Amino acid sequence: xxxxxxxxxxxxxxxxxxxxxxxxxxxxxxxxxxxxxxxxxxxxxxxxxxxxxxxxxxxxxxxxxxxxxxxxxxxxxxxxxxxxxxxxxxxxxxxxxxxxxxxxxxxxxxxxx
Amino acid sequence: xxxxxxxxxxxxxxxxxxxxxxxxxxxxxxxxxxxxxxxxxxxxxxxxxxxxxxxxxxxxxxxxxxxxxxxxxxxxxxxxxxxxxxxxxxxxxxxxxxxxxxxxxxxxxxxxxxx
Numbered sequence: 001x002x003x004x005x006x007x008x009x010x011x012x013x014x015x016x017x018x019x020x021x022x023x024x025x026x027x028x029x030x031x032x033x034x035x036x037x038x039x040x041x042x043x044x045x046x047x048x049x050x051x052x053x054x055x056x057x058x059x060x061x062x063x064x065x066x067x068x069x070x071x072x073x074x075x076x077x078x079x080x081x082x083x084x085x086x087x088x089x090x091x092x093x094x095x096x097x098x099x100x101x102x103x104x105x106x107x108x109x110x111x112x113x
Numbered sequence: 114x115x116x117x118x119x120x121x122x123x124x125x126x127x128x129x130x131x132x133x134x135x136x137x138x139x140x141x142x143x144x145x146x147x148x149x150x151x152x153x154x155x156x157x158x159x160x161x162x163x164x165x166x167x168x169x170x171x172x173x174x175x176x177x178x179x180x181x182x183x184x185x186x187x188x189x190x191x192x193x194x195x196x197x198x199x200x201x202x203x204x205x206x207x208x209x210x211x212x213x214x215x216x217x218x219x220x221x222x223x224x225x226x227x228x
Contacts, residue, residue, distance in 0.1 A: 043218040096214055104157040
């Protein structure tokens with residue numbers, strides 16, 4: 001079955017700093033997605049990351065706060081910039097294989113203090 | 114805008130009890146519907162999906178879901194739960210028949226099955 005390796009699995013960061021989360025997939029995929037899951041809330045889509053183009057951000061999310069890289073078809077990073085305690089959340093990456101084969105990373109649990 | 118509602122946030126059942134988790138969506142066009150499960154410490158996994166055809170779909174581990182278009186619902190059912198079904202369950206919708214490829218998730222339902 002498809003595999004996404006996501007790291008770090010968790011981190012505790014000081015406010016004002018930045019954290020980069022990495023996702024490595026086991027085969028080439030066109031589309032990757034980044035989600036945030038705040039405590040007690042749904043998975044909210046941050047952006048769609050396609051290789052060779054700028055990421056497409058959802059309403060309420062901006063590139064300056066959540067820059068995304070997609071250097072090739074098997075890798076993507078999400079940076080959470082200038083963090084505040086409100087950024088404490090679980091961040092998940094996902095990819096799409098075929099019409100409906102979504103695979104998810106194991107998540108990064110971020111705590112900002 | 115698309116949205117998904119899961120009204121049961123936390124469900125506690127005894128083994129062998131029947132399960133039904135509600136999912137309602139808001140979207141005017143063609144939708145693809147999914148149920149995902151996340152067992153403690155594991156990745157999200159697909160339980161079942163509906164694209165078209167028979168509105169009653171069967172998934173893994175004895176789960177099934179029924180798409181009722183008139184009610185904008187896609188409820189998940191299992192006739193007899195086991196302790197190993199303890200997990201968080203997420204309903205998700207993809208609009209435009211998949212043209213956008215974006216999944217919109219509900220808030221999740223945490224199921225605890227007591228032995």
